[in-house]
Amino acid sequence: MNNYNAIDRSQQDRPFVLSIAGFDPSAGAGVLADIKTFEQLKVKGMAVLTANTLQTEQHFYELAWQPVAGICRHIEVLMQAYSIAVIKIGIVKDAPMLQHIIAAIRRQNENTFIIWDPVLQSTTGFPFFAEKERDSLKDTMQQIDLLTPNLPEFEALKQLISRKQTVLLKGGHSKEQPGLDFLYLQGQKVELQPGTETAYPKHGSGCVLSAAIAAYIASGHSITESCRQGKTYVERFLNSHPTLSGYHHAG
16 A cells, blocks of 8 residues: 555656657657656656548558547646646647647646647658648747757748747758757757667667657756757667667666
């Protein structure tokens, strides 16, 4: 009995972090990857599905988007029941879905820290986000506390990103400086150097990085330190196995 009480107290002491993203049955990406990351970094993870997919680390087969009203209802119930410190958003269908999600969060708590990992297509090339609707996102973008795009995603969204926006530009796709990330924060550019000379590509690495950053921010670290620590975590994930599927461990 005492052991169960100790577990309950331990979990109550952990900050709550919510992932709003897709379901990947291979567990390499989406909410399952996020929950693995949250558990390793000792935050209480929760999830709301934006989509149900059929995929492996090698192939993408099917996708079924969840109704946006249901997504918002889940957000409402969870945020009313739990004090959620940080929310990470992954794949969304289009600009209206993202706008509804952000509005639902802000109706419940204006101060919850929001990270958007703008997944515009899957690792296998399947597109998620309609390009023609991106221009309607300018106002919504200002309500997001941190963006974590890779280089192609940054190029697709840069016209919507203001100079005041906090952005972690991931360098994994860079040919000139692979693995070098740049954090744009309060008008300054911070270089985040890679901590490893080699890294194996991984299905879901962007999900894991943004989830790790969310966990560190929820645990009280600054944005800069959270991005540094998140980078270290994802590098361990990348080098955990030479295949596209990786293992999670905190250190």
